[in-house]
Amino acid sequence: AQRVTQPEKLLSVFKGAPVELKCNYSYSGSPELFWYVQYSRQRLQLLLRHISRESIKGFTADLNKGETSFHLKKPFAQEEDSAMYYCALGSQAGTALIFGKGTTLSVSS
C-alpha cells in the first residue's frame, strides 16, 4: 500500500527554535518524495523534493529508507514559516501525488 503519514496536526514553536515536521511513508521500491507548503490563502507550492537535495528557505529533508521517513527540518524557525505543510509521495504509476493529511506549523514570537 502507498501511504503517507504526518502524525502531527499542529506544531507550535517559538521564533528561533528548531523545527521538525515528521513524515513517514509506505511504498515498495524507490520512493519519490516531496514537501509542499500552503501559506494562508495561497496555492500549494513545492518546497523541496528529495532528489534535488537542496535547501529552500532554510528547510532541508533527508530520505531515510531504513526508517521510511522524510522529515522536514529547519534549525531556526521564522514567523513567516507559519503555514500548512504537506508531505507527498509519487504513486507507483506516476499518475498521482499521494498526500499526507498535513501539519500546520505555527511560529510565534
Next chain:
Amino acid sequence: EAQVTQNPRYLITVTGKKLTVTCSQNMNHEYMSWYRQDPGLGLRQIYYSMNVEVTDKGDVPEGYKVSRKEKRNFPLILESPSPNQTSLYFCASSLQGGRPVETQYFGPGTRLLVL
C-alpha cells in the same frame, strides 16, 4: 507568467444544479489533475489526464466528470452536485505524468459550497 488558473474561485450552488469548474495552464504541460482538499483528510485525487483525450479516475471520482479536449484545459464537471461535494478543489499540472514524478504546479483553488 507561467501558471495554472481556475474559475470560479468561489461558488455557492444548490443540490442537483450542474456546474463546471474550469482549469487552464499555459506551460504546455501534458499532465493535469484534480484534487479535493477536506479538513483532516488532506488532498485526494479525483481525476487525472496524462495527455489530450487521455483521462482516468483517481481515488475519489464518484460524482465527477472531466474532459481533456485541448492540452491547456481540464474542466471538472459536477453533473448533479450534492452537499458531500462541498470542498476546496485544486487543479494541478506537470510537464509529464509517469515516472520520474515531476513537480506539480497548483491552481489557486475553487471553494465550492453545495446547499
